Amino acid sequence: MPVANPVVTDLSEQELLARIFPLLPVGSRTLLPPGDDAAVVTAADGRYVVTCDVLVEDVHFRTSWSTGHDVGRRAAAQNLADVAAMGARPVALVVALVVPGATPVAWVEGLARGLGDACRPLDAGVVGGDLSSGPVLVVSVTAHGDLEGRPPVRRDGARAGDVVAHAGRRGWSAAGLELLLAGAPDVDPGLVAAHRVPDPPLEAGPAAARAGATSMLDVSDGLLRDATRLAHASGVTIDLDEPLDVLADDAARLAAAADVLGADVTTWLLTGGEDHGLLATFPPDVPLPDLFRRVGTVTQASSEPVRVAGGPPCVASTGWDHFRPRG
């Protein structure tokens, strides 16, 4: 007799897969969908972009704070953001999933629905996966993209004189996490939702490439840390304008949460991770594509890879390191 609210061990691997597969989009560029040893995906461009990111329970998410659907959307979104940050259009995902036997099947179905909901509007397929038992939930996603004939937008192409621009949210995820940690999610549920599920500006990636962006990366570890990466790779300095000015909309949104928590808005703007916005540089004469806001200027390399409002950055920490406690 079927169990009413089954957990993973109540089903065979085949039964679990039979529940997951129908929830996942195939994608119109998938020539051979999941079910064989491997899938086959078109690459009309003659190249493909590939990236991977892993989410681990109690490191990147908590099941008490995030539903399976949240985690599925987040896992997809942060990988899709890496594809977009190359200037590519997302095409296909594969997903390896580790699940404790006591995980409700509904949680796993929610995860699959979340992956599907993130991919379906883009016509990106979930073309393969693997499933294992294990002591914690692990969601490992590999994402593939299509450069549509363009060169990839790398992080090493910024040149002095370029405009620095950012698309997407800044600091929302960090503020949402702090609200959750403080047990005060009601202060701004929108920030908490932004922590649970980032909403990267995926369209802005290919748009930046078409507009001639000289460099771009996904801001996963905070603006300072990722701008530093871009500066080092390009051999330049990134001069950010006053964040409270150039990111005024984000600053306004973060004000109430900062007030309640006694936190600093500028620190969130500069060091908050996991919003998965796009940081790009453009030649000075190029009109910025939709969603991008000018946040600074590229200058010749100086003693600091990143400067803020003309000086060295003054914040406690430059961003997130998975193996180090945050300062």
Place this chain on the structure above:
Amino acid sequence: MPVANPVVTDLSEQELLARIFPLLPVGSRTLLPPGDDAAVVTAADGRYVVTCDVLVEDVHFRTSWSTGHDVGRRAAAQNLADVAAMGARPVALVVALVVPGATPVAWVEGLARGLGDACRPLDAGVVGGDLSSGPVLVVSVTAHGDLEGRPPVRRDGARAGDVVAHAGRRGWSAAGLELLLAGAPDVDPGLVAAHRVPDPPLEAGPAAARAGATSMLDVSDGLLRDATRLAHASGVTIDLDEPLDVLADDAARLAAAADVLGADVTTWLLTGGEDHGLLATFPPDVPLPDLFRRVGTVTQASSEPVRVAGGPPCVASTGWDHFRPRG
């Protein structure tokens, strides 16, 4: 001052990555290597094959039995086998790695060396990855292959009258695991090594495709279980000849271990998993490519998807299910 035998938490993420990257091959078809948001890989064929498989500590391996190098080679090999089973040539891997902070850095470097050693001879690159802390080791590999202009060899193309053939080892990994579990690895260290690191016949995959194989799959869960998958997908019955005859070499190799453990050689031959051999079907007039041995015949679908020596299979279990204890 540097620590003598550092563990993962002694290093920053960047320091750990700086130790791993030099150990990994880039591959000549990698246009943009790791270091940006995503890698870029050539796909001259206009398509790519993609598959993923995850290994979890204490589910798929134990650090007391397997070195990091073993686990790296195994993780690569089983994914490369899935690529080969489509008739494709391996091109690129990406690897997501979850490591407890107390893991010796040397273990992680060994893993990277193992991945590299498995990929380098094939000119396959390790083109990307992600790293996270977590409570157990998890190695999630996504592998990509090049069909070189051929159609993929699917599992649904077997036709009555075809010859069934197998390339690679049968039962070695299962026997090696039993020897380890029994504390008797010295009975046959070669079988134990085959459990730690499978040696799939990767060249045989493209060779089978060139020879006109009508179907093929990677035997990861045992001959009976995977032959059943092939039979169901193709709508046929797989009639296996007496395994002790057609797999006589494997049977001879397994005899001593079976003797010591009181185990049944035929059961290992039919149900042992994780050798990652290739099971394929060929039109009857085709000379079998190198490494393939004839093991049976495809017949019209009958009451049993798989028959052994003319009758229903008589073994205790048909193979491995990650969520069910073995019978």
